[in-house]
Every structure is written in structure tokens, then in C-alpha cells.
Amino acid sequence: MRRTETRFTEGLIQLTVLLSLIGVRLDLGFYSNSPFESTTVEIGGGPDSAFIHTPLHRYRDIAAGLHPKCPELEDEFSTRRLLNEVRALGSPVRFPTRLSAWLVHLVPTGTDTDTGPEETRGNDGDGDTSDGTRGNETGGHPDVVKDEEEGISDDSPTQLTRSSALEQEVLLSNGVQLPPGPGAEVHSQWPDFLSDFNEFESLIAQHVPDMDPISYNVSLHDATVSNGGDYRPDPPRGGGHTTPRQTPAFFSLESTNSSNRDTPRAPGGAAVALPLFSSLGNGSHSRVGGYLDEAVFEQINLLGLEGLASVEEQVLNAVDGRLDAPWLEDLDSDSGLSLETESRSPTSASMSSSESFCEGGAMGYSSEVESLFSNGGACASSCYDWPRQSLNKIIWHDHNYSSRPPEESKPQSRTRYPKAIKQEVMSEDETGPEEPSRDERRLQALGLPFSAPEIVNMPMEDFLELLEGQDLSTSEATLLRDVRRRGKNKLAAQNCRKRKLHAILGLQAEVEELIAQRDALLRERTCTSKALSATGECFKTLSNAVLRQLRDEHGQTLSPQQYTLHCGTNGHLAVRPRTNAVKMNTTRAKTTKRKKDKKR
DNA sequence: GATAAATGTCATTCT
């Protein structure tokens, strides 16, 4: 019977928490790993009994984030603090790493291909020198490094100018010749592409660090580059290799029917290379290194095939999403989402109970909850309207529930309960001394020279001496024992209620925190999705532009409807017929679309 | 007087 009651009541608390979450699972699992588990009284013996029968004061201690007897518990909160620090590092939406990639080489078709440019041969050589030059890619470009560090300024006009200048410099060093031709209008679009490519850069950046900035063999035997634009000066041929500061990484553009990738130049084909000037591998790796993996390339390939909105719109959406992302502020600010709850709770916990109570107790959880409402929990508070007033009203902090003299405990109780406050004011200031309790009256009736508080609080030894030395009758001794027992039980009941209240508040605050966290994660996901979509659109546009520059063996342009650029997981760019890709990706696209529809 | 909240008390379990 007793066990059932305990299970029921504590189960109600859990149920309340779970219901409050509405979809958010409050995982109290870490409690089970807590050192408290060993001290938990396992009455039922069932698999969940360790949790169910955990006394409320243990929740209190856990919620406070610190337990004087179990400092190991801090490990669990240190994990949260670490998470907070990681999240404070920034948003995955804005990738600080600078990366520029563009088509540098226009290979004339026909006889010119036989005397192919130096970089075609040099591509192989670049691989030899890449290791030594790679580390200087960004080191030689303080501006780029600065962009990496600042991260947000890389789409500024000056950045584009710098990219163009750097591009020319590399071209000169590579001896790339760009004959003027009718493709000028296409080349003039490169700065725009590069600008739009900002989002895409970071995606490639995730893979390039592991790849030597070598020039991959150009095996585009079926593809050539059309005549280039005239916006770029003609660098001297045979310029040799790249300078140490600007080691380009060349992605191979290869048609899928190319049998030999390693062939420097396939017969009848032309070489084309995409130099990748990257600030990668310089220690200033993207701060979101873990966000992008191989799957991103698949996403890009998918996105590139899907009909998305215009590039400008996508980019603007991404930018807007970044600028309007309140979750960033949440992460940066000391919001309710802030995991500083753990860092502050110990502070309040370490505070003596007398401090927290005598000074009004408006700290610790109260401030945390207020911060939840004022900062982080905008959505949370709107969706889950916790009664703020009630929260503020009943949040108090007594991390020391042990027995104390009633002279100390009574004011606490009066502070907590308005009725008691009035009672105190009336009794002491207006109506004189407080009315004696029933036990007090009984003691007075017996003529015993001890007050009830004295009997309750005196040491057991003194109490026993009192019983023996006063020559009391059995009933009198029983009365004294009862008075002492009731008095102690009264204090215990008060402490128990405080603990229970505090535990509920702790769980309530935890729920608030989790709701705010969920809200932030949802916003983060939205922003990331926008950024990914924009990146895919950029990639699509850039791919189309690249394909328009290419020619097959018949001198025909590669139609973007027929071919597509494919990002390999190793960083390779390959030209592939679209039919296979469409077939292969259609299923994935449908799956993705179904998922999106489900979310809507 | 009814009601809800606060508080006290009892029974029980556990340390």
C-alpha cells in the first residue's frame, strides 16, 4: 500500500513533466547515472524503482546542480557547460572559411590541345608541390585569413575585388592563357558566381583539407572549354607552377565515359581545371567542421537537380535567416536557453540557506526562470504558458532542509507563505505575543518550566535528563515525548514541503529550459536548411555555367539538361550525364520531398 | 458557511 502511494505520487510528478513537454522528452536518464542512485532506496525492486523511489530532496540536489557530498555530479553538468560553449561558438549558417573556386583555364580546341597549356602538365606537378605550398595558401593572404577569422565579411564587395585580383595573380603564376572570345559575357558573370558561391565554399572546404591541393588530372577528353572572356589578361604560357601562396587545387572535370581518369589529356579532348584557392587546412578550419560531411555533397547534388528558387532569393533567404535568427542571440546571450543554469545553480546552491532566504530568496531559480521568460523562451513562453506569477511567487531556495531551531525556520516559513507573514505581523507587532500552541498549552497546564521549542530543540541527552530529573509521571513524560516528537515532525513536515516544492520548481525550470532548447534547435535547423538550399542553388548555377563552357568531342556544348556536375565525396568534381543522375537522385528527391511534405 | 491554502499531526518507513 505504501509503495503504491509513493509510486503514484512521484509518478504524477513525472507525468506532469512529460505532459508539459508535449513532444519534448524530458530525459532524466542522467540521474540514474548519478551517484545518488547508489543511495536510492529501491523499494519496489523493479527496473524503474531506482528512479521512482528517489526521494524528492535528491531531485532538489540534482536540480541545484551541486551536491556537497557528491562533487562527481558536476561531471554531468560540466558536459552541459561544454555543450553550451560549443554552441556559443557560432552558427553553422555562416561558414567563416574562405574558399574560391573558378574555371581558370580555357583550352582551345583543335590543334591547340596538342600543345596544351602548362598547367595541364603542371597539374601533375602541382601535386608534388602541393604539400609544401598548401600551408601557405592562407598564410600568404592575410586578408583571407582575416576573413576566416571574421567570417562575416566575406561577401563584401572588397572581397570580390580581392578574389579577382588573387585570381589574376594565380593565373599569371600558372601561365594560364585566356584567349578573348565570344564567351566574354559568360566570364563576366564569374564574380557573381563567386559571390553566390560563398555559401558553397564551406561545403567544399569540409573536404579539401584532407585533400592535397594538387591539380587533378584532367580527363575531360570529351569536353573542352570554350573561348574565355576578355576580362582577364593573358598570362604568359608556361608560367609554371603556382606560387607558394596560391596553390590551386584542380578538380577534374571528367565525363563519365572517360575511361581513364588519370589520363592527363584524353585524345581529342581538352583540359580544363578548376583551381581551388582555399584557406583550408590552415588551422582556421571551419568552426562547423562537424556539420558538413559527405552527405552534404549528396544534398548538393540533389539540390542542384531540383528546381529551386532563384539564387538571389535563396541567398537572401539564407542571409535573412542568419540575420533574423534569434537563436543566435539566444546562444550568445544569457538566455533561458543558456545552460548557465547549471553554472548558476551551484552558486545558489553554495549560498547558505540563510542568505537565500533572509535576503528574499529571489535568486537562483527565480532569476533563471525570469531569464527564461525575458530572453530565451519567447516561443516557449508563448507555446507553453507557464504561470510566471506563480513561478516568481513560489520560487525560493533553501538548500539546507535539515532541522534548525524554530526561531530560524519560522521566519522562512513566514516569508514563503503570505498568510504566515500576515500572521507574524499581526501576532508580534499588533496583537502581541503569539498564541501558544496546543502542546504549549498542555505544557503550561502541567506547570513544566519548558517551552515546546525548548523541548523540541534540546539535545536528546538533555531531554532524557529532563525526563529523569523532573520526577515526572508517566503521562507527563509521555506528553513531553509527544511534544518533542510532534515538534520535530512539524519541522520535518515543513522541510518536506519545501523540498517537494523545490523539486517541482526544479523540474519546471528544466522543462522550460528544454522547451527553449528545442525551440532554438528548430530555428537552427530551419536556418541550416535555408543555407543548404541556397548553397545547392549556387552549386546548380555554377554547374550550369561550367557546363556551358565545355564542349564535347563534336564541339557541342554540354547542355545542363544533359550533363551535371557531380560533387564526389572526396572533393572531385565530375561531369556526368544527367540521365543516370536523375534516375539515381529522383528516388532520393522523392524521399526528401515526402519528408518535407510530412513536416508541412 | 463554504472554500482553498497553510499548517499541524499521525502513521509509516527508513537511516
Place this chain on the structure above:
DNA sequence: ACAGAATGACATTTA
């Protein structure tokens, strides 16, 4: 064995 803490349930007090 006993004191005392903890706590659910119920009783009492109070506004």
C-alpha cells in the same frame, strides 16, 4: 532498540 528524518494522508486552522 531507539531517535529522528522523510513523507503521504488526514485534520485543523486561517483568511
